[in-house]
Amino acid sequence: MAELTAExxxxxxxxxxxxxxxGLPGDGINGIMEGLRRHADQVRFVLVHHEEAAAFMATAYAKATGKIGVCLATSGPGGIHLANGLYDAKLDHAPVLAITGLxxxxxxxxxxxxxxxxxRLFEDVTEYNQVVMNPAQVPALVDIAIRTAYARRGVAHxxxxxxxxxxPAHQDPYQTVAPVRPPATAPVQLTPVVRPHDDDLRRAAxxxxxxxxxxxxxxxxxxxxxPLVEETAAxxxxxxxxxxxxxxVVPDDSPYVIGGLxxxxxxxSEELMEEADTLLxxxxxxxxxxxxPEPGKxxxxxxxxxxTRAGTxxxxxxxxIGDVAGTLRALLPMLDRKDGGHLRAYREKFADWQHAMAALESPDRDxxxxxxxxxxxxxLAADDAVLCCDSGTVATWAARHWQIRGTREFYLSGTLATMAPGLPYALAVQHAHPGxxxxxxxxxxxxxMLMAEFHTxxxxxxxxxxxxxxxxxxxxILWEQMVLGFPEHGVRFGEPLPDYAGWAAGCGGFGVRVDKPDQVPAALREALAHDGPALVDVAVNPDEPPLPGKVTYDQAKKFATSFLMGQPNKASIATTLVKDKIQQLRD
Structure with a gap:
């Protein structure tokens, strides 16, 4: 059987x-699918239900492993569907290769x-972007695409x-001058160790x-x-x-950590940024x-x-200019040991903050x-658990109530903050780390948006x-509307409620719906212990506000304005806010 260019x-x-x-097959990539079939012992094809999920999975795979993630889509609409996931990779600097048909x-x-x-569509999202017009190009273009994705921590297409x-493989139908030879350069993953100049390190110290x-x-x-970050903090x-x-990067129970920003x-953390005279x-x-910190303070x-990102x-x-580990190793011997009063003061503030957050974790609220x-x-999760979080209020609850300890990891769409990557991320990470x-x-x-991937x-x-x-x-979005001073509009789905637990069971997995606080621990334990995919659908209070760490006067004023303009759910929202404050004062 003749070797194809796709091979x-x-x-x-x-x-x-x-x-x-x-990826997801289509008539625009049938040749590549055949290449995958012929080499299934070398490269596994994971079939998804939506190309957007494929791009998210490639991004998560790259984030979780450090290796390049690869997604595949057919021509036209299939390729268009990749865009959201590819932008996620671009903005979070994950090396990804997108392959499409034409x-x-x-x-x-x-x-x-x-x-x-x-x-042309992918011009903005890519670091390297080429149409393959000649079979003889393939080895060189694949090499350049992957090297570029690694070196620039971004997307190649x-x-x-x-x-x-x-x-036919290696065919060169348009040869007119000289034969094109595949490159002899061995593939390498580009993970350079970069260290700043000594005089810059001295100035920094x-x-x-x-x-x-x-x-x-x-x-x-x-x-x-x-560990080097903690040593620097000490x-x-x-x-x-x-x-x-x-x-x-650093465990949440570290004696130096005071939370996120x-x-x-x-x-x-907000107070620290207002008070600090030096920021590393x-x-x-x-x-x-x-x-x-305000410029100049x-x-x-x-x-x-x-x-190019320094000082932006x-x-x-x-x-x-350097990688963090190499830079800190060189910088640490130059740093003087300071009195720990500043650190102790903020650790005490953080302990008070944690107490206030713990008060909101009450099982008594319904x-x-x-x-x-x-x-x-x-x-209940393991000390080596990986949490893949979606965007929205869940990111607030994860940021504040999911603790990094042991070898836990945490992934989400950071800079793009798009909806829907949580489930595809989890599939890719589980594929990369089956144990x-x-x-x-x-x-x-x-x-x-991408619930079909539970079936995957x-x-x-x-x-x-x-x-x-x-x-x-x-x-x-509900709370963002209110912070702008507007009553909520178009953000509640209403009845009938989708049966997500039923969908999970219908796919052949475990599914359960929970609507009472005392049901939560048992449902989570059962799902975590289940030998296979499991889903727990928990009906939470829709009127619980994801308040910022420090509420400004302007935010409070606009929040109040939304009530005066006729906030449709003001009674339940006000009740929840009062319950939050009572719980914190009680505890």
Whole structure:
């Protein structure tokens, strides 16, 4: 049987260590599907129900393993469906390769059926983006695409016309000058160790040593350097604040951590950013600048591997270009040991904050408090559990009530903050780590978008656990409308209620619906112990507000304005707010 060009593609992917491709077949990629069939012993194809899920899975696979994630979609609408997941990879700097189909080269430009110029469509989302027009190109283009995705921590895209996919391997029908030879360069994963210059490190040490109230902001770029981050905090007497993506960099029970930053963060973290005279940013390009120190009020040292991102959020006195671990190893000997009074003061504030949050985790509140659900999930999950969170109010509850301890991990769509990736993320992480407990903690709005992928979990025997924080609404949008001073509109789904537990059971998995607080622990235990995919649909209080760590006067004023304008659910919202405050005062 003659070798196809599509086989060269798959063989080259395998040479780079690719073992999985997530995708959905179509007539625009039949040649590539045949290449996958012929090399199924090298590269596994995971069939999904929606191409968006395939892109999310590739992104999560890259985040969880450090290896390139690969997704596959057919021409036209199939490729278009990849876009949301690819933007998730772009904005969170995950190396992903998207492979798409294209109409036969002879009909391109003739408005043929489903003809979409996917290379043009993906111009903004990609670091490398090519149409493969000649079988002889394939080895070189695959190499360049994967090297670029690794080196620039982003998305590469190759699109293959149908006739090129099934052409004889290595054919060069347009050879006119010299033969094109496949590159001889061996595939390597590009994970450079970059260290700043000594004089820059000395200048950084001088800034940090001179600071009296130093703060550390750690992001996902500091992953793997947690002990060094803690050692730096101990030396500088500096509290550690974590970005949401960086939540798993340092354990939440570390004696230096005071929580996250931003709308989902803690009050002490916001106070620290207002008071700090020196800020050390480690592996983060934190986008919400209003939560960072006001320009000019604090000296800033930023450790950043990508030079173009240094100083883009806040005026930076000294950008250190390097990876966090290598930079801190070189910097630590230059740092003076400070008195720990500043750190102790903020740890005391954080203890008070934690007490206030624990008061909201009460099992006595009916309807079920989402904080209680998140806390029970935290208590019952394994110390090596991986939580894949969706966007929305669930991200607030996870940020505050899911604790990083042991070897736990935490993934979500950080910068894009798109809905729906929680379940596809969990499937990809479970595929990558079959022996670990993987939990998709999602809202009902996000789950409904890609709920068909629960069937994918059952088909591939991926024992993911899905916990739905079901407020029967688009909860985050509800509160955002109110903070703008508007009454809520168009955010509650109403009746009839979808039977998500029934869907799970119908797919062949475990499913149960919970609507009373005393049912929560037993339902979660049963789901976590189930030998296969399991879903727990929990009806939580839809009027529980995901309040920011520190409520400003302007936010409170606009919140009150929404009530005066005729907030349709003001009685239940007011009751919930009063119950929250009473619970905190009582405890």
């Amino acid at each position: 060269v593609l798959i063989e080259r992917l395998a040479a780079w260590g690719v073992d999985t491709v997530f 109409q036969e080269s002879s009909v391109l430009g003739t408005a043929y059926q489903q003809e979409v110029a996917l290379d 190759l699109t293959f016309p149908n006739d090129v996919q099934i052409a 001088d800034i940090l040593n001179a600071g009296e109230k130093v703060a550390i902001l750690a992001g996902i770029g500091a992953r793997g350097a947690g 030396r500088l007497g500096a509290p550690i604040v974590k970005s949401l993506l960086g939540k798993m 931003g709308l989902l963060g803690t009050g002490p 940013m480690l592996g983060t390009n934190f986008p919400y600048t209003k939560f960072l 604090a000296k800033v040292v930023q450790v950043e591997l990508e030079p 959020r806040i005026p930076t006195d000294l950008p250190l 309807p079920i408090a989402p904080q209680y659900l998140a806390h029970q999930l935290d208590v 670990r407990q993987v939990i998709a903690y999602v809202g009902d709005g996000g789950f409904a 979990a059952v088909r591939y025997r991926l024992p993911v656990k899905v916990v739905i924080n079901n407020n029967n609404s688009l909860g985050q």
